[in-house]
Amino acid sequence: MKKRHEQKLIVLSLALFFLFNIPFVLIFNFEGAIFGFPTFYFSIFSIWLLSVIISGIVLKRHYE
Amino acid sequence: MSNYVIIIIILTYLAVLFFIAFLAERKKKSKWVNNPYVYTLSLAVYCSAWTYYGSIGIAANTGIDFLPIYLGPVIAAPLWIIVLRKVIRISNQNKISSIADFISLRYGNNRFLGALVTVVCLFGTIPYISLQLKAVSETFEIMSDNTSYILTNTFHDSTFYVALILAIFATFFGTQNADASEKHTGIIATVAFESVLKLVFFLVIGIYITFYLFDGTTDIYNQIATIDNLKELTTLSGLEDGFNWLFMISLSFMAIFLLPRQFQVSVLENNREKYLKKAIWLFPLYLLVFNIFVIFIAYGPVK
Secondary structure (H helix, E strand, C coil), X not given: CCHHHHHHHHHHHHXXXXXXXXXXXXXXXXXXXXXXXXXXXXXHHHHHXXXXXXXXXXXXXXXX | CCHHHHHHHHHHHHHHHHHHHHHHHHCCCCCCCCCHHHHHHHHHHHCCCHHHHHHHHHHHHCCHHHCHHHHHHHHHHHHHXXXXXXXXXXXXXXXXXXXXHHHHHHCCCCHHHHHHHHHHHXXXXXXXXXXXXXXXXXXXXXXXXXXXCCCCCHHHCHHHHHHHHHHHHHHHHHCCCCCCCCCCHHHHHHHXXXXXXXXXXXXXXXXXXXXXXXCCHHHHHHHHCCCCCHHHHHCCCCHHHHHHHHHHHHHHHXXXXXXXXXXXXXXXXXXXXXXXXXXXXXXXXXXXXXXXXXXXXXXXXXX
């Protein structure tokens, strides 16, 4: 795997760290529900799923 | 259920585990035990037996605090492409056999440091194991009829025998080779099998509660929306909570690298580096699926 593709995953990890922590996590910090999931959980789960998809794509394309 | 039925179920289950380990050990080179999926599932040893009680208990009582335990590994997983690959390479070249071995190697095979790490791991692991056994004994208590029984003697405690059988299992399959850095295919295969079972049971329970006892996720939410402390259960309550959240994430971030059992499965039992290609995205996915129904299992009975 080339260095710049590895860097994509590192950036993803950093982005996750910031998104999952204050102050960013406070964006979704209110009552309410989407599809029955409380908003806070829903946002965390969606970011989580998104990160799985992104890292899956990066690895599928660039891992050799 | 009668105690004897439960004991028979436990024994059958353990026999199945022995059988799988035995088969895997015999067919060491087979594709069935050497693939990225078994590797990823073995990483799922991160969710222990206590997860059932711990996660759901926390979700029901204090709310979101069970999540950071899984968010740390999710943040860590993309880093594996560099960090874990290096650790795996170094460990393979130097025939590392434990995390203490690895750390002491980095400081010129310092014996004292190695011993210190081993002792720290030992004292860290004992309460951890006791928690697992507590999960076993509590489940036993819930399932059996006779709950008024007061323990007076270790030899009357069913958990003692479970611990004994598990110890025999680990010793038998852990010492098949004289070389400690050899792969333990049998144990890894059973761990992977257990990870599948854990996930399936959790999902079955989750789906049963959500879609059979209730009318989907929205129904559960609407029913519990009436209780008073819902806001506390579903949000961070302020800056202090936010910092606790941060520290828990940092802790679990380190745990995924440094827990002795995690180091064992992710580094020592890795026989091909390229398994990381699948593990880096599949492992967070496993954790996600594992956590989706936690809140609904926890909230279901509250209404």
